[in-house]
Amino acid sequence: MSQAHTRVPLTERTPEDCPVREVLDRVGDKWSVLIIVMLGRSTHRYSELHRTIDGISQRMLTLTLRALVRDGLVSRTAHASVPPRVDYALTDLGHTLLEPLTALDHWATLHREDIRAAREHHDRAQAPRPDGP
Amino acid sequence: MSQAHTRVPLTERTPEDCPVREVLDRVGDKWSVLIIVMLGRSTHRYSELHRTIDGISQRMLTLTLRALVRDGLVSRTAHASVPPRVDYALTDLGHTLLEPLTALDHWATLHREDIRAAREHHDRAQAPRPDGP
DNA sequence: CAGCATCCATGGAGATACTG
DNA sequence: CAGTATCTCCATGGATGCTG
Numbered sequence: 001m002s003q004a005h006t007r008v009p010l011t012e013r014t015p016e017d018c019p020v021r022e023v024l025d026r027v028g029d030k031w032s033v034l035i036i037v038m039l040g041r042s043t044h045r046y047s048e049l050h051r052t053i054d055g056i057s058q059r060m061l062t063l064t065l066r067a068l069v070r071d072g073l074v075s076r077t078a079h080a081s082v083p084p085r086v087d088y089a090l091t092d093l094g095h096t097l098l099e100p101l102t103a104l105d106h107w108a109t110l111h112r113e114d115i116r117a118a119r120e121h122h123d124r125a126q127a128p129r130p131d132g133p
Numbered sequence: 134m135s136q137a138h139t140r141v142p143l144t145e146r147t148p149e150d151c152p153v154r155e156v157l158d159r160v161g162d163k164w165s166v167l168i169i170v171m172l173g174r175s176t177h178r179y180s181e182l183h184r185t186i187d188g189i190s191q192r193m194l195t196l197t198l199r200a201l202v203r204d205g206l207v208s209r210t211a212h213a214s215v216p217p218r219v220d221y222a223l224t225d226l227g228h229t230l231l232e233p234l235t236a237l238d239h240w241a242t243l244h245r246e247d248i249r250a251a252r253e254h255h256d257r258a259q260a261p262r263p264d265g266p
Numbered sequence: 267c268a269g270c271a272t273c274c275a276t277g278g279a280g281a282t283a284c285t286g
Numbered sequence: 287c288a289g290t291a292t293c294t295c296c297a298t299g300g301a302t303g304c305t306g
Contacts, residue, residue, distance in 0.1 A: 019241030020166050020234060026248070028161030030299075033153050046268050057300055062269060072251025084267050084306085093247050100236040101153060107233040108152030114226055115159070118205025163279075179288050190280055195289060217286085217287050270305075278297085285290070 023097075026071055031056055031064045033101060036090065039074060040098045043089040073097060156230075159204055164189055164197045166234060169223065172207060173231045176222040206230060 027033060034053055038044055044052070050061055065088060068074035073094035079085040090098070160166060167186055171177055177185070183194055198221060201207035206227035212218040223231070 018167060018170075019245055020170070020238045021163075022245055022248075023237055023241040024157070024161050024166060028157050030154075033157060034151060037151075037153070050268090058269070059271095059301085060299060063299090070252050070255045071248045072255070073248075078268090081267095084269085086268060093244060093251070096244065097240060100233070100240040103233040103236040104156055105153045107230060108156040111226060111229065112152055112155055115155075115204045115206075118226070119203050122203045122205070183288090191289070192281090192291095193279060196279090211288090214287095217289085219288060268306090270303105272302085272304100273300105274302105275300080276298085278295105280293105280295080282293085283291085286288090 026067065027097070027101075029064070031060055032068060035061075035064055035068065035088075036073065036094060036097065036101065039088055039090045040095065043087050046086050046088070049088065068094070159200065160230070160234075162197070164193055165201060168194075168197055168201065168221075169206065169227060169230065169234065172221055172223045172227065176220050179219050179221070182221065201227070 027036070031053065034056075035049060038049060038052060046061070046065075049065075050056065050058065053061065056064075065074060065076070069076050069088075072091055075089050075091050077087045077089070079087070160169070164186065167189075168182060171182060171185060179194070179198075182198075183189065183191065186194065189197075198207060198209070202209050202221075205224055208222050208224050210220045210222070212220070
């Protein structure tokens with residue numbers, strides 16, 4: 001870790017140059033973060049994730065897991081037992097991602113109400129007036 | 134800001150309970166981060182953003198800016214001059230978001246090659262065999 | 267149990283043309 | 287200059303049924 005930063009603060013200007021965007025492209029979808037966080041706590045089987053995540057379809061769970069495995073963030077371990085058993089766990093790489101996500105989470109927890117407030121304020125500002133414009 | 138953390142580490146389990154997901158829902162889209170980062174450096178006018186972001190359509194620029202303004206992350210200042218001039222800037226709230234985004238950026242910069250490598254490795258593993266399966 | 271395959275609805279996002 | 291208005295396309299994602 002000596003040359004990694006050629007001083008490109010956050011982004012240059014194009015979506016492709018931007019590392020943050022790369023992460024968000026992989027993890028900014030609807031389910032990845034949930035899964036990563038779940039696996040950050042402990043290893044889980046497919047069915048556990050399916051039950052716990054609540055709202056996710058088999059399709060999306062499978063697709064998302066595959067993507068995460070492909071990117072080396074999650075490991076997949078299939079046990080050749082009679083009722084098949086597959087465990088998913090965070091890789092070391094996946095664990096390192098947990099930290100910046102936690103930072104984001106702290107921000108979100110601290111400011112979610114600010115956003116809510118701003119939005120309501122803004123909506124109230126030029127909202128549809130009940131008795132006409 | 135004293136009771137904000139009832140100890141919900143990152144997510145409970147549902148997408149709705151999860152603050153991180155809330156942020157990603159607002160900022161995980163294709164352009165928000167780019168804009169936030171641009172504005173993190175300095176105030177910019179509409180046309181500057183449109184030129185600089187490169188690839189963004191007027192439609193998406195407008196929509197994204199509106200959403201950011203609505204959420205209180207960006208401020209919009211219209212100067213009533215002859216050629217209209219509108220400046221966009223980060224609000225204080227927007228600036229605080231810059232920090233966790235920077236954390237994400239550092240992670241991305243550090244590990245983008247790990248992901249690339251993992252993906253290539255994985256793709257090579259059970260890739261389409263040239264001479265049939 | 268742990269998926270895969272298929273169909274289908276939604277809306278995110280680009281291209282283009284027009285306006286205050 | 288700083289947007290709006292339409293049209294359209296396609297990726298995301300849900301529901302359902304089948305399989306090793």
